[in-house]
Amino acid sequence: MFRFENVSQPPLKNVNFTIEEQDKVILFGPSGAGKSTLLFLFNRLTDPEEGAIYYKDKPIEDYSITSLRKKVGLVLQSPNLFPGTVEDNLRYGPELFDEWDEREAKKLLEYVQLPNSFLDREVDQLSGGEQQRVSLARTLANKPEMLLLDEPTSALDNRTAEDIEEVLECLIEDHKLTMLMVTHNLRQVRRLGDRGLFISDGTLQEDGKIPDMLDNPSTKALSNFLEE
């Protein structure tokens, strides 16, 4: 689905990997390693200084930027909801492409396990966990083919984080989505991922199956990271 060839964009150096459809990939590594930068390269929130990225075997520059961003949904660390109601947020993406169908709203809330009564709620009245669910639903409203998640639970307490993980697990399974998630949390790596990309100092150090790569790391960098 995505192919990165010799991609460099500080702090990333010469990164190569491929992501197939319906892969559940976890991108992990120490802070400042370039994980968020790598994530932003997928939907062109940033572009590489060197190298090439292919989406479905075509260079990503061949796609219109807005339609690529619609196909590759991103959920950020903070919910960053827009002022207004939950429904205003859910309709934001589809309305950009004249695709909003009001019947979708309830379905979207169902996906993220929130009751229908939330549609008219002002977003600033929601808890952190509820806001993150709305943010997830807002991204899903665009019907993306791939979901990028940038540490979506890092600002939440453990219990809320586990609830969101459960929502994510169901979503990915039910919608056959391709997922790339950045996390620091090793428990999440084991729970949500089939494949791990370990990145350190801007370099892709390991690309392997989960949990094998965690149980038997083949690089010193990963061993050190797991011991920390």
Added chain:
Amino acid sequence: MSPEISNQSLLFLVVFVIIPLSLSYFYQLGLSKDVLWSSIRGTVQLFAIGYVLTWLFDLPAEVGIPLMVGIMLIVATFHARQKGKELPHILPVIFAGLFVVEASVLIMWLTFDMVKFTPSEVIPMSGMVIGNSMVAMGLSLERMKSEFKQNNGRLLAALSLGAEPKQASHLIIRKTLNAALIPNVDRIKTIGLVQLPGMMTGLILGGVEPVMAIKYQLVISLSIFSSVSISAMFVTIAMYRYFFNEHKQLLDSEEEIESQQQSH
């Protein structure tokens, strides 16, 4: 009766300078030098402009007005630019905005015979319009920059959902315009109740009938209101695009925006 202040009376204004000076001295505010310097500078500037205005008012209107209005526009452009000098094309955008505002207001005044085409009427009134528009543009630029910084996450979220830069910036444009217009709405609302506007006070002191002074004040207040609105809108709508590059990516530092400026 025209006001007459003798030079001797004027000398007693020193008392008004001594008060802040003493405050600065007793509370060790370290402002003595600034207070003294700004008082002297202000006095010299005002006297100088007094002589310049006397000279200008004696010139034929078609020479004096373009000359002084031109100088005002240039000085105001350079001053407002300070608030956004890292943004590309900021100088021509501000100049064009101020020029359009001043020209429209002037046409309106002259067409409907609100103001006579004489230096003594057009220059002070244009000064108020240009000055207020300059402040509005500077504030809008400053506000817009801080809104872009504060809403970085929301902007990324909007772009990642497929929004064009214009759509993603909608919230910021709205907040910036709101911030620029609210003080003016409040000022108009309380005009005459909380404070007697400067121009009206000046005219009344100069011996003009209060009702006539109010008419002039209305002309200038509403002219300023609309110029400030147009200026804030003009500069905001013209400049938001420079916070993005041609790939619809958000530029998140002043260095990035400046390097964009060099490539333009």
